[in-house]
Amino acid sequence: xxxxxxxxxxxxxxxxxxxxxxxxxxxxxxxxxxxxxxxxxxxxxxxxxxxxxxxxxxxxxxxxxxxxxxxxxxxxxxxxxxxxxxxxxxxxxxxxxxxxxxxxxxxxxxxxxxxxxxxxxxxxxxxxxxxxxxxxxxxxxxxxxxxxxxxxxxxxxxxxxxxxxxxxxxxxxxxxxxxxxxxxxxxxxxxxxxxxxxxxxxxxxxxxxxxxxxxxxxxxxxxxxxxxxxxxxxxxxxxxxxxxxxxxxxxxxxxxxxxxxxxxxxxxxxxxxxxxxxxxxxxxxxxxxxxxxxxxxxxxxx
Numbered sequence: 001x002x003x004x005x006x007x008x009x010x011x012x013x014x015x016x017x018x019x020x021x022x023x024x025x026x027x028x029x030x031x032x033x034x035x036x037x038x039x040x041x042x043x044x045x046x047x048x049x050x051x052x053x054x055x056x057x058x059x060x061x062x063x064x065x066x067x068x069x070x071x072x073x074x075x076x077x078x079x080x081x082x083x084x085x086x087x088x089x090x091x092x093x094x095x096x097x098x099x100x101x102x103x104x105x106x107x108x109x110x111x112x113x114x115x116x117x118x119x120x121x122x123x124x125x126x127x128x129x130x131x132x133x134x135x136x137x138x139x140x141x142x143x144x145x146x147x148x149x150x151x152x153x154x155x156x157x158x159x160x161x162x163x164x165x166x167x168x169x170x171x172x173x174x175x176x177x178x179x180x181x182x183x184x185x186x187x188x189x190x191x192x193x194x195x196x197x198x199x200x201x202x203x204x205x206x207x208x209x210x211x212x213x214x215x216x217x218x219x220x221x222x223x224x225x226x227x228x229x230x231x232x233x234x235x236x237x238x239x240x241x242x243x244x245x246x247x248x249x250x251x252x253x254x255x256x257x258x259x260x261x262x263x264x265x266x267x268x269x270x271x272x273x274x275x276x277x278x279x280x281x282x283x284x285x286x287x288x289x290x291x292x293x294x295x296x297x298x299x300x301x302x
Contacts, residue, residue: 063244072243073286074250076130078279084136084247086114089278092241093139099234103186105151107227108234108273111140111264118263125259126275131250134285135277140260141235145227146269148190156182195220224271231273242278248285250277 063071093110101107113119114137122140126132159178163171171179192198198219208214217226239249257272 063246065240065244068240068244071246072239072249073281073290074131075248075277075279075281075285076134076250076287077282077285078134078136078248078277079282080134082136082280084278084280086112086137088245089137089139089242089247092238092245092247095241096141096234096238099230099237101230101233102226103152103181104155105148105186106230107144107147107151108231109142109144109270110234110238111142113138113140121263122260122275125263126252126255129252129254129277131252131277132275134279134282135250136279139235139238139276139278140264141231141238141273141276142266143224143227143231143271143273144269145190145224145271146267148186148223152182152186152190189215189218190223192220192223198222228271228273235274235276239276246280248279248281251275252277 090112093112096110097106097108113122119132119135119138122138123129123132123135132138156179159175159182163175189201198221201218202216202222205214205216205218209216217223235251239251242249252275255272255275260266260272260275261270
């Protein structure tokens with residue numbers, strides 16, 4: 001956030017801060033002032049009104065990826081009197097849907113909670129955590145492994161639409177493989193019956209794996225992990241996007257997921273990945289300095 005106070009308004013003057021260059025003009029009309037500014041070589045333009053010579057200008061810049069990552073903290077107390085722009089939060093959720101996802105199946109759903117009554121119910125379901133209690137909005141990230149068939153068909157339909165009606169006999173090797181992947185391989189991996197098929201596939205693949213490299217994680221529990229990993233990647237996209245615009249978040253795993261499913265009226269196959277509290281950080285919202293295991297202890301160059 002950059003702040004600059006101006007005490008003099010002349011037509012066509014400029015000021016420069018550390019990272020923003022401002023150019024002002026008012027065409028002799030003190031009540032209608034225009035401003036263009038340059039930030040990281042990009043041109044922006046704003047208009048505002050004033051009835052006084054002293055003007056405070058606040059320019060909110062979207063952070064770079066690295067800045068947003070460093071800014072993001074798990075904030076557990078949010079400012080009580082500052083609301084979030086619902087549309088901006090929604091835009092961050094759209095960014096979440098662009099996350100990397102296993103086989104592009106996108107086995108996720110996002111429930112954006114803004115209703116006060118629902119927020120109160122969610123606070124109880126989140127065991128009264130401050131990150132839920134003080135949240136202005138909540139995002140519930142849901143893993144939907146059970147939708148694998150529907151999402152696989154959607155991928156196959158999209159691929160076919162890009163072929164413009166080309167006969168199957170004219171498909172390239174890559175096109176045949178892509179369609180076979182969604183129409184045959186995905187069903188083979190994901191199809192399940194009472195957990196039995198998963199274990200049978202697991203045993204078969206372990207035997208095959210004695211002779212050549214093969215994908216081994218085929219049990220129902222493995223597929224659940226795959227869905228939750230993708231949902232977690234989406235959640236991180238969301239939190240970094242929020243941080244980029246100066247909004248704060250706190251991911252919560254400690255919750256009564258059954259109660260949350262009832263509150264949101266989710267189907268049996270839906271699984272809660274995490275609940276994310278959203279707001280603007282209070283001075284007491286971050287409980288301590290950031291601690292990380294030394295990089296040398298977790299980084300291995302091979």
